[in-house]
Amino acid sequence: MARGSPTPSVSSQRSIQSAQKVAKAKARHRKEYEEQKVQLNALFQQIKEAQVHMKTSSQELRTSWADLAEELNSDSSTPPDRVSGCFFVTTWFSLTGNGGRKGLKTG
Numbered sequence: 001m002a003r004g005s006p007t008p009s010v011s012s013q014r015s016i017q018s019a020q021k022v023a024k025a026k027a028r029h030r031k032e033y034e035e036q037k038v039q040l041n042a043l044f045q046q047i048k049e050a051q052v053h054m055k056t057s058s059q060e061l062r063t064s065w066a067d068l069a070e071e072l073n074s075d076s077s078t079p080p081d082r083v084s085g086c087f088f089v090t091t092w093f094s095l096t097g098n099g100g101r102k103g104l105k106t107g
Contacts, residue, residue: 008016
């Protein structure tokens with residue numbers, strides 16, 4: 001072997017390989033972290049949108065119930081169509097209890 005070109009020792013080759021493995025693992029973990037971060041941000045956005053939708057739906061429901069109460073309190077001789085639906089829902093809940101999840105009440 002020529003004196004001017006030293007060959008790397010076995011231990012230095014292992015340390016280079018180890019450093020390369022560590023660098024690859026760090027890059028892989030960084031990529032996974034970034035992907036999870038994007039997914040988490042997307043979930044947070046969906047949650048925010050769902051909260052806005054729930055608030056809007058809740059307000060619409062309150063308005064609908066207020067409209068229904070106003071119609072029920074009006075002096076019209078024919079009941080509005082929604083009253084029969086309201087009666088059905090009320091009857092269903094009173095018969096089944098808890099929205100029908102536990103079956104009919106027995107006593």
